Amino acid sequence: MTDTTDKIDYSKTLYLPQTEFPMRAGLPKKEPELVERWQQMDLYKKLRASAAGRPKYVLHDGPPYANGNIHIGHALNKILKDVITRSFQMRGYDSNYVPGWDCHGLPIEWKIEEAYRAKGRNKDEVPINEFRKECREFAQNWIDVQTGEFKRLGIEGDFEKPYTTMNFHAEARIAGELLKIARSGQLYRGSKPIMWSVVERTALAEAEVEYQDYESDTIWVKFPVMAGSDQLADASVVIWTTTPWTIPGNRAIAYSPRISYGLYEVTAAENDFGPQAGEKLVFADALAEESFVKAKLQFNRLQDVPAEVLGAITCAHPLKGFGGGYEFDVPLLAGDHVTDDAGTGFVHTAPGHGVEDFEAWMDNARDLESRGISFAIPFTVDDGGFYTKDAPGFGPDREGGAARVIDDKGKKGDANDAVIKALIAANNLFARGRLKHTYPHSWRSKKPVIFRNTPQWFVYMDKDLGDDTTLRSRALKAIDETRFVPAAGQRRLRAMIESRPDWVLSRQRAWGVPICVFADEDGKVLLDEAVNDRIIEAFEAEGADAWFADGARERFLGSRAGEPWKQVTDILDVWFDSGSTHSFVLEDRPDLKWPADVYLEGSDQHRGWFHSSLLESCATRGRAPYDAVVTHGFTMAEDGRKMSKSLGNQVFPQDIMSQSGADILRLWVMNTDYWEDQRLGKTIIQTNVDSYRKIRNTLRWMLGTLAHDTGEDVALADMPELERLMLHRLAELDKVVRKGYDDFDFKRVVRTLTDFANIELSAFYFDIRKDALYCDAPSSTRRKSALYVIRKLFDCLVTWLAPMLVFTMEEAWLLRYPEADSVHLEQFPDIPAEWLAPELEAKWQKVRDVRYVVTGALEVERREKRIGSSLEAAPVVYINDPELVAAVKDTDFAEVCITSGIVVEEGEGPSDAFRLDDVANVAVVPARATGRKCERSWRLTDDVGSDPDYPDVSARDAAALRELGIKPAA
Known part of the structure; x- marks a missing residue:
């Protein structure tokens, strides 16, 4: 610096901060520019090249559904994944993120059907592969839209070659995984009551069901005793149910040998229908009084009814004589599921409409056969919720047409009323009422489901797989061997696997991978490798559409086409699709590996993707496809309520990005306890804006100060203690940061670094050292040491924060190192062990x-x-x-x-x-x-004017001016 004017302008002699890093971030404008820069330089390709040869760290992406713009849950999810992959990439790994999409299934099919209805078209009249083509195009459009939205969030990954479940190779591999399960004997066709969505016309798995409040009709029904006990010859057994429509499907009554039962007599009645004085009824003693009060009856208890008496009797169906049906005997069966907590102590058993009912019925099959009772299970309700011919008097033979349980819009049909009227006419209705309780609803349509007996394809959970294991035991062992963050996820998934029934794979839809097997009339699957090879080869070349093409049966069966094998037309549950992604993504891509190091999704995926991936992999490979499972909660409105359109409290990531920037959204994610439900709204966003500004101002001051850095190193032993203290703190922070990223504890990382920047740097170290940095001479060891430390502080803070605040750290890094390609190609700095100085x-x-x-x-x-x-x-x-x-x-x-x-x-x-x-x-x-005030440093000292050449500054500042070549004032 030189100054030849008569009066020295001391402000020009100071090393004041100089930087183009603006105080106002302008993120909504700056961030898209950086996204474009990364695109043009092909940052993803450079990341892969820079990581070549390193050990792989793989986060496998749980596929979002390709059917709309991203929402705040997507943003939370993808940001967490991005931070994980970037943090491992910057710590010596090849951490390749491959995004994926779930493309098959009902939501997309619905959208195409809606478009058809709007145009007056009938889906059933459209060739299936034409319909599937429209579904494919719909999904691809939303993949393209979501890709742009994810990139705008700062997500880095292989968006040029993502995986999709509708890719031809993917469909071939999904089919191949199914055929593996078939070859191992785990696939079977069964007739069981499963959850069925009338609205969507398809079977549902437990993962596709949520429980909501629902008001049901409740009825108490009399089953007249027909045989087996003289003392009960003129009595009736009473059951209670919340599903009156299942009475036509009743085939038994369950009781418990552990419950005390009694025979009761009605002594007086005050009702419009139901029992009258003199009638005898059997109840569990703990529930009799409550039931009689409900029916407005007075009663006396006559005697005990032992379990052996109950097990010997048969009853008449309460609809006997109605519609020309129901003439069969109704046996009483002992059941462990029966309690005296509610109802009557007897459980109405309709094996076609409940899992426990079905199991109780099948457990007693041999005994029923020996008693001359048919154990065939009726199909009383069809896929549209209408009664069938197996429900005489309510089905197609009914005047006015079949009664319906639920209509196309999910509303209650007329089935309950029809059954109740028939029971009153038969004098077998004891009482009726209404009950609010939780009831299963479809996850997608939000409408109630029914339990319905239909032929479906299942995977056994408890069949011996030839190595003294079952799918259930394999899955439970895999859960025990998996790391869960938070740890509670392990207990949750374990409980689900312990109690889950066999896996229902089939769906009655059109858009998806088919259950590509051939079976005989009894459900036996054709196991022919030549047939299977032809199927996989065709799927690889043409996709799963090949299964539905004209002549497909003959093409795949070849010389066996003359045999009586039936081509299955059901499609696979989409959870099987996504549960198979580990096979065609992790195994088939050389830039990834199997198993994945980590899966990360919302906590609902314990019943979804974590669950289906575990079962599919254990069925085909004997272990989980992941080593760790990380879960996050859901985003609520600022007041803790669920976000909803009707409440007007939704927060959209697109709005936050356009108003404040994606880095603000990313900072919010980092600042949350993401494994729990978190909140978001204007106040919370502003809090993160304020926090961001402090981080940005710290970076700005460092950049401005480092504008004067010559890059000169200083030996540790020559540094002042304060500088050595700051290096010690960096060494400590390095451990905290690395452990935080390892533990997926991002809040700890960002809070630690934010507090360090605000409290230890801005309010302490920088504040103290500003005088030396601005005023000391170029040769000052104190100043050179401070510059060295700030250089290290900058490099550490920017790289440590780069996985989180991807745009801001890139902007800062490129201003500091304009010759660099990207901060995201850097590694976390290696911290010398000698920096640690706990005594300081x-x-x-x-x-x-x-x-x-x-x-x-x-x-x-x-x-x-x-x-x-x-x-x-x-x-x-x-x-x-x-x-x-x-x-x-x-x-x-x-x-x-x-x-x-x-x-x-x-x-x-x-x-x-x-x-x-x-x-x-x-x-x-x-x-x-x-003393006097130094006009250069503004310190009051006694040595101002001690150098006659510089009479208005201190001795320290005079020496600095001389070293800078500043000539004395004339």
């Missing part, structure tokens, strides 16, 4: 404690306007603690406190001295500094 931290904590009292005293002086800045002060500090005295006297304490002078005295100090309760044994007496 202990000492300087004492110094900071005393400084805290001094700054508190000076704040009072400023507030009372006795001083303007701390440089006008020279306080006296009294310390009554030898350790604190030793620590403080070993420093330039005036510099530490940013005062022009300071006096440290041992002792308690005057009674009116300033003190703080937080720091014992320290008292401060404020005083103004003496």
Whole structure:
């Protein structure tokens, strides 16, 4: 620097911060520019090249559904995944993120059907592969839209070659996984009651069901005793149910040998229908009074009814004589599922409409056959919720047409009313009522489902697989061997696997991968490798559409086409699709590996993707396809309520990005306890904006200061203690940051770094060192040491935060290193072990404690306007603690406190001295500094004018001016 004017402009002689890094971030404008830059430079390709040969770390992407714009849940999910992959990439791994999409299934099919209905078209009249083509195009459109939205969030991955479940190779591999399961004997066709969506006309798995409040009709029904006991010859057994429509499907009554039952007689009745005086009824003793009161009856208990008596009797169906059906006997069966908590102590058993009913019926099949009772299970309700011919009097033979359980819109049909009227006419309705309770609803349509007996394809959970294991035991072992974050996820998934029924694979839809097997009339699957090979080869070339093409049966069966094999037309549950992604993504891509290091999704995926992936992989490979499972919660509105369109409290990621920037959204994700449900709204966004500004201002000051950095290194031994303290803190933080990323504890990382930047840097280290950095001579070891430390601080903070705040750290890095390609191609800095100096931290904590009292005293002086800045002060500090005295006297304490002078005295100090309760044994007496004000540094010192060439500055500043080549004023 030179200055030849008559009067020196000291501001031009200072090393003041200089940077193009703006205080106002302008993220909504800057971020798309960086996205475009990364596209043009092909950052993804450079990342892969830079990581070649490193050990792989793989996060396998759970596929979102390709049917709409991304929402805040997508943003939370993808940001978490992006932070994980980037953090491992910057710590010595090849961490390749391959995004994927779930493309098959009902939601897309519905959208195409809606478009058809709007145009007056009938889906059933459209060739199936034409319909499937429209579904494929619909999915691809939304994949393209979501790709752009994910990139705008700052997500980096192989968006040029993502995986999709509708890709031809993917469809071939999904089919191949099914055929593996078939070959191993785990696939079977069965007739069981499964959850059925009338609205969607398809079977549902447990993963596709949620439980909501629902109001049901409830009825108590009399089953007249027909045989088996003289003492009950004129009595009736009473059941209670919340599904009156299942009465036509009743085939038995379940009781419990552990429950006390009695025979009761009605003594008086006050009702419009139901039992009258003299009737005899059998109830569980614990529930009799409650039931009789409900029916407005008075009663007497006549005698005990032992379990052996109940097991010997048969009853008449309560609809006997109605519609020309129901003439069969209804046996009583012992069942472990029967309790006396509610109802009557007897469970109406319709094996076609409940899993427990079905199991109780099948457990007693041999006994029923020996008693001459047919154990065939009727199909009383069809796929549209209408009664069939197996429900005489309510089905197609009914005047006015079949009654219906649920209609196409999910509303209650007329089946309950029809059954109740028939029961009243038969004098077999004991009582009726209504009950609010939780009931299964379709996850997608939000409409109630029914339990319906239909032929479906299942995977056994408990069949011996030839190695003394079952699918259930394999899955439970895999869960025990998997790391869960948070740990509670392990218990949740284990409980689901322990209790789940066999896996229902089939769906009655059109858009998906078919269950590509041939079976005989009994459901036996054709196991012919030549046939299977032809199927897989065709799927690879043409996709799963090949299964539905004209002549497909003959093409695949070949010489066996003349045999009576039936081509299955059901499609696979989409959870099987996504559960198979590990095969065609992790196994088939050389840039990935199997198993994945981690799966991360929302906590609902314990019943979804985590669950189906576990079962599919255990069925075909004997272990889970992942080593760790991380789960996040759901985003609620700011007041804790669920976000909904009707409440108008939704927060859209697109709005946050356009108003504040994606880095603000990313910072919010980092600041949350994401494994729990989190909240988001205007106030929370603003809080993160404020936090971001502090981080940005710290970076801005460092960039401005480093504009004067010559890159000169300083030996650790030559540095002042304060600089060595800061390097020690970096060494400590390095451990915290790396462990935080390893533990997926991002909040700990960002909070630790934010606090460090705000408290230890901006409010302490930078504040102290500004004088030396701005005013010291170029040769000053203190200044060069500070620049070295700030250089290291910048490199560490920017790289450590780069996985989180991808745009801001890129902007800062490129301003600091304009020749660099990207901060995201960097590694976290290696921290020398010699930087660790815990003894310095202990000492300087004492110094900071005393400084805290001094700054508190000076704040009072400023507030009372006795001083303007701390440089006008020279306080006296009294310390009554030898350790604190030793620590403080070993420093330039005036510099530490940013005062022009300071006096440290041992002792308690005057009674009116300033003190703080937080720091014992320290008292401060404020005083103004003496001497003249240095016009360059603004410090008040006694040596201003000691250099005649520079009469208005201190000796330190005069020496700096001379070294800078600043000529004295004329």
